[in-house]
Amino acid sequence: MKEIIRAANSGFCFGVGRAVDEAFTILRPEGKTYTMGPLIHNRDVTGKLTDQGIREITPEFIPMLNPEDTVIIRTHGISMTLYDELKARGVEIIDLTCPYVINIQKKVKEYHGKGYKIIILGDLNHPEVVGINGYCENSAYITKDGTIDIPLKGKICVVSQTTEKQSNWLTLIGNVAKTAKEFVAFNTICKATEDRQKSAEELSKEVDAMIVIGGKSSSNTTKLYEICKRNCANTFHIENAKELDAIREKIKDAVKIGITAGASTPEWIIKEAMENL
Numbered sequence: 001m002k003e004i005i006r007a008a009n010s011g012f013c014f015g016v017g018r019a020v021d022e023a024f025t026i027l028r029p030e031g032k033t034y035t036m037g038p039l040i041h042n043r044d045v046t047g048k049l050t051d052q053g054i055r056e057i058t059p060e061f062i063p064m065l066n067p068e069d070t071v072i073i074r075t076h077g078i079s080m081t082l083y084d085e086l087k088a089r090g091v092e093i094i095d096l097t098c099p100y101v102i103n104i105q106k107k108v109k110e111y112h113g114k115g116y117k118i119i120i121l122g123d124l125n126h127p128e129v130v131g132i133n134g135y136c137e138n139s140a141y142i143t144k145d146g147t148i149d150i151p152l153k154g155k156i157c158v159v160s161q162t163t164e165k166q167s168n169w170l171t172l173i174g175n176v177a178k179t180a181k182e183f184v185a186f187n188t189i190c191k192a193t194e195d196r197q198k199s200a201e202e203l204s205k206e207v208d209a210m211i212v213i214g215g216k217s218s219s220n221t222t223k224l225y226e227i228c229k230r231n232c233a234n235t236f237h238i239e240n241a242k243e244l245d246a247i248r249e250k251i252k253d254a255v256k257i258g259i260t261a262g263a264s265t266p267e268w269i270i271k272e273a274m275e276n277l
């Protein structure tokens with residue numbers, strides 16, 4: 001008899017749930033509707049949006065936009081420069097940037113204006129980090145694991161990508177404190193991310209196999225996978241129920257199977273995978 005246990009906190013967070021709900025209500029028959037990059041890191045959801053006529057674009061497409069077009073900004077947000085470029089095209093902007101990300105953008109803008117050097121803990125190429133960096137004229141020092149290899153001079157302001165691991169944040173703060181004379185630090189790791197990571201950490205210690213459900217390009221899902229893998233060698237990352245077939249043989253002897261899912265994984269995908277198991 002197998003036991004399937006779902007992590008206490010898993011699946012859609014507030015910001016993603018809000019963005020997806022709103023995006024599916026947007027119908028602009030007279031114009032064309034676009035998202036600046038995939039709305040969320042989940043191909044099942046973005047596929048449904050494409051069926052509804054909402055297409056993904058990249059910043060290079062902005063000069064081709066017309067005033068009758070609508071552009072949705074996803075939870076990760078965009079830089080001020082891109083925002084201004086969209087405004088200049090006269091398009092309708094539906095801004096679904098998560099309020100927690102807006103908070104980071106505001107802090108970075110404020111402290112950059114006060115002469116602080118901005119340090120961001122996060123992935124250099126992640127759209128959320130690219131957007132935040134745009135609020136300090138792309139001058140931030142970005143570290144993905146908390147290590148710093150530049151001399152820290154003057155006043156320092158530290159923030160984090162919302163999906164970062166707490167352990168990386170502690171490493172970074174330790175390193176900044178070693179050399180910086182004056183610094184402010186805002187732990188902007190999102191509570192939803194933290195809660196999902198804690199639940200995944202606890203559950204992965206008690207089970208024989210762990211399944212992490214979410215997009216392969218989802219940063220927070222990948223971090224859940226890394227956390228679980230540390231505690232449970234039998235950890236697998238799948239995008240949806242269809243991918244269970246590839247791992248069924250590997251988990252056949254597991255009695256207790258843990259399930260968790262990233263903040264961009266919709267409930268129907270999690271339920272389908274659990275029922276399929």
Ligand code: SF4
Nearest residue numbers: 013015098100162190
């Ligand atoms: S993980 Fe947090 S910051 Fe990111 S969209 Fe969800 S609620 Fe917002």
